[in-house]
Amino acid sequence: MSSAAHEVTRLASRSRVTHPAPGRDLDNAEAAAAEFLRSLGIDPDDPATPDLADTPRRLALAYDELLDVPEFDFTTFANTEAYDELVVVGDIAFQSICEHHLLPFVGVAHVGYLPADRIVGLSKLARTVDHFARRPQTQERLTMQIADLLEEQLRPRGVGVVLRAEHTCMTLRGARSPGTATTTSSMRGHLREHPAARAEFLALTRPIAL
Ligand SMILES: Nc1nc2c(ncn2[C@@H]2O[C@H](COP(=O)(O)OP(=O)(O)OP(=O)(O)O)[C@@H](O)[C@H]2O)c(=O)[nH]1
Numbered sequence: 001m002s003s004a005a006h007e008v009t010r011l012a013s014r015s016r017v018t019h020p021a022p023g024r025d026l027d028n029a030e031a032a033a034a035e036f037l038r039s040l041g042i043d044p045d046d047p048a049t050p051d052l053a054d055t056p057r058r059l060a061l062a063y064d065e066l067l068d069v070p071e072f073d074f075t076t077f078a079n080t081e082a083y084d085e086l087v088v089v090g091d092i093a094f095q096s097i098c099e100h101h102l103l104p105f106v107g108v109a110h111v112g113y114l115p116a117d118r119i120v121g122l123s124k125l126a127r128t129v130d131h132f133a134r135r136p137q138t139q140e141r142l143t144m145q146i147a148d149l150l151e152e153q154l155r156p157r158g159v160g161v162v163l164r165a166e167h168t169c170m171t172l173r174g175a176r177s178p179g180t181a182t183t184t185s186s187m188r189g190h191l192r193e194h195p196a197a198r199a200e201f202l203a204l205t206r207p208i209a210l
């Protein structure tokens, strides 16, 4: 390899992770929220409950914020030291919205990979989780989208993603089963094919004393 080509591979590489603008109409969302409340027998214009007057607007703004997908730069670096063990960022707190009821599901993600030629800035693993979480989701799809992006961006030897979350649609309503948590995982490459690598990844996702 020429020295110029060698220099190029040593540079940080930034790839923008984007999301199409959703085309929101917050005035319309507010009017619909007022109608939604009225349809449930709650009158936002009732003088006895003056704070309710702004609730349709608050509801529209709250969902606008909860579903605001953050874009970010996925920054990678050359793996100059040829680090070839697992990199795992654990206990990444996330919040998402279940697409069935539009109620929150909240939990932690453990995200790891086995590097090949590139390593990633660690914060980008947390940003990846947040990017895919802030939209109407299922936990299964969210888990796979995180793993897909790592595979695409890093071309690593393996990827492991584990999510554990409480779905308020089943703890606060419906089945009303408080204390339940749902665990999902997506293993790729070496971590899928080799039970020992998979077991090591899962061991590293458990809390350890620092
Ligand atoms: N697989 C999966 N299911 C989810 C997720 N979030 C919510 N659900 C489920 O989606 C299902 C929707 O079922 P429906 O029967 O259509 O809706 P429902 O009558 O409100 O169901 P209940 O929640 O059982 O009262 C429920 O069983 C939810 O628990 C998720 O991330 N993944």
Ligand SMILES: [Zn+2]
Pocket (backbone or CB within 6 Å): 098, 099, 100, 101, 102, 103, 167, 169, 170
């Ligand atoms: Zn739900």
